Amino acid sequence: MTTPARTDPVVRITPGKVRGRWRTTTDAHGRQSASAVFFGIPFAQAPIGALRFASPVPPEPWPDVRDALVHGPTACRTDPGDTLIPEPVFAGESTLNVDVCTPAPGDPEAGLPVLVYIHGGGYVSGTPASPWYDGRAFARDGVVTVSVSYRLGFDGFGHIDGAVANRGVRDWLAALEWVQENISAFGGDPARVTLAGQSAGGGGALTLLGMPAAQHLFHAVWSMSGALADVPAARARAISERLAHLAGVKPTRTGFASVDEADLVALQQRAAEAPSRDRLAPVRAVLSQGLAYGPVIDGELLTRSTPDSIAAGVGADKPLVLGTNDDEFTMVTDSLRAKLRLIPASLALRALGVPHARRRAYLCANLAQRRLGTAAVLGRFAGDTLFRAPLVRVAEARGAGTRPLGAPTWVYRFVWPSPTRRWALHCLDVPFWFDCLDAERVAAIAGDDPPQGLADTIHGAALGLIRAHAPGWEPWSERSGTTRIFGGTASADAVIADGYASVRPLV
Known part of the structure; x- marks a missing residue:
């Protein structure tokens, strides 16, 4: 039947x-x-x-x-x-x-x-x-x-x-x-x-x-x-004025409304970058000022x-859960490994405008990454600046043991490295979180046999927050630094005392 x-x-x-x-x-x-x-x-x-x-x-x-x-x-x-x-x-x-x-x-x-x-x-x-x-x-x-x-x-x-x-x-x-x-x-x-x-x-x-x-x-x-x-x-106004100049209109609602959306999209990135002959200026601007x-x-x-x-x-x-991947942007600098091979990491960070004391403290806190070469350090630094240091700022802003009436804050790191891109890169965690490892193009960054057990674990933690406001590990808000590790080895896939120690020089 x-x-x-x-x-x-x-x-x-x-x-x-x-x-x-x-x-x-x-x-x-x-x-x-x-x-x-x-x-x-x-x-x-x-x-x-x-x-x-x-x-x-x-x-x-x-x-x-x-x-x-x-x-x-x-x-x-x-x-x-x-x-x-x-x-x-x-x-x-x-x-x-x-x-x-x-x-x-x-x-x-x-x-x-x-x-x-x-x-x-x-x-x-x-x-x-x-x-x-x-x-x-x-x-x-x-x-x-x-x-x-x-x-x-x-x-x-x-x-x-x-x-x-x-x-x-x-x-x-x-x-x-x-x-x-x-x-x-x-x-x-x-x-x-x-x-x-x-x-x-x-x-x-x-x-x-x-x-x-x-x-x-x-x-x-x-x-x-x-x-x-x-x-x-002030930065938003400056970008608007540059975009209006590029589009040949006044920086008003009437002026911008006269420009087709596709034309504005084509110009908006140029407007976001202040004119400069320095090829590193756009990179320094993003790292120091953030997104445009x-x-x-x-x-x-x-x-x-x-x-x-x-x-x-x-x-x-x-209740709040915060997490990042260990190497959000290191795949971007991977292509520069040969060119950066002989350039000291400290000199490369100096070229990006990182002050001496900060870059020294950062390199001391990232010795393992430093051994992987300057390209690996720069990629880690970019990800730390844009994603991982802000996470610590938010987690600390919520307080650790200072708000007994507040809801908990939990923090994690996704550390499983992509078998095709080498690193625990940006976006790699998404199909694990949604438990959709068979979806289109997942194999391109997670390989042909991604670990379903990892998806079960992180998706289960998401369910814990959604259903009961409890993802399943000790909160950062009870002990600052407490971090759940997703995707480590059997011995490392656990809760550690200060999972973001390596980014604290940037906080």
Whole structure:
């Protein structure tokens, strides 16, 4: 006797009904599970025309059942090329949408925990439609997953006279408001929302954690390799003026609105780099000033840096997990090994503008990396500067044993080296966290036989936070430095006393 096929699930949300589809998947342990997916549901109207540089506006109601069977248009308009994470691009105007994966569509009494995921891409690229962000494993484990889109680059974060600031941040807020209003229709509990993201998405999750206006929208945070921006207002204005000059318009809303979005995207990187004949100037600028595009300290939505806001106690009631990969960017400097072979690491760091005392302390704290050569040191230094030192600042800002009424902070490192790229590189942890090692292009950075046990462990820790606010090891907030190691040898895959000692000279 055959089992009758399920009919396509239809759920009613505030603007109208949406139709998804069921699918059955089998995981690495042979377990079958069914989940329903709904793609491209608009949480706001298309940011075009008069809405291009405006705050997101709720979607217009629709009278009929709306098909949500394919991914919606993406804010990333052009093929980003060979990225570590596959990031498909879809054309169209309605780029502010969410994808939902759930085991219990149409059951408002299910009360399942909810994961809201913000994609990475340096705040200028990336899409929520990557197969690596598929929520099938979380659905198997009783979690509703929502992947959100947001405006990118200058359109999302650039300073524009006459327009609201932080439009991309406002998109995150609108998506989270949509979750609060509609997620019960998909079986989710709006009072059990965990916010997570990787790279720029991890930085976005931390930005929201430190934002007073966002506190009612989520209840826990997991940040993977979080890249904070906290762009000063003066820098954002300077970049805007350079971009306007390059585009041949005035730096106003009217001026920028006269330029096609694709043309601004083509110019925005040039605008981010102050003119200089020094080839290392752009590198020094990123390492010393951070990313050019991303959340801006605008004095309204964001009044201070994220670590400062967190140190002031914003978000202290929300459990937080922070982690990075050991060698986020070392694969970038690998190609320079031969050229840097005879250049002392201290001299190379000096060329990047690192002061004498700091580079000496940093090299002393990274003797093992120093033995691997100057290219390895520079790659580690870049990753430490952009990801790992900020992690320590945030963890310390939350306090260690100083806030008995605050929620815990847990810290980890992902140390498993890629068999194809040599290092525990940026993005490598994502398919393990989502437990999707069979997804498209995972083998390119994780090899043909990635360790499923590691995926079970880190995905299980994510479930621990999402379900019960307890990932499963001693918090940093109880003892500063306490760090869980994911992917080490049997003896090293444990909790250690000061897992980020090597980056403290940069903090």
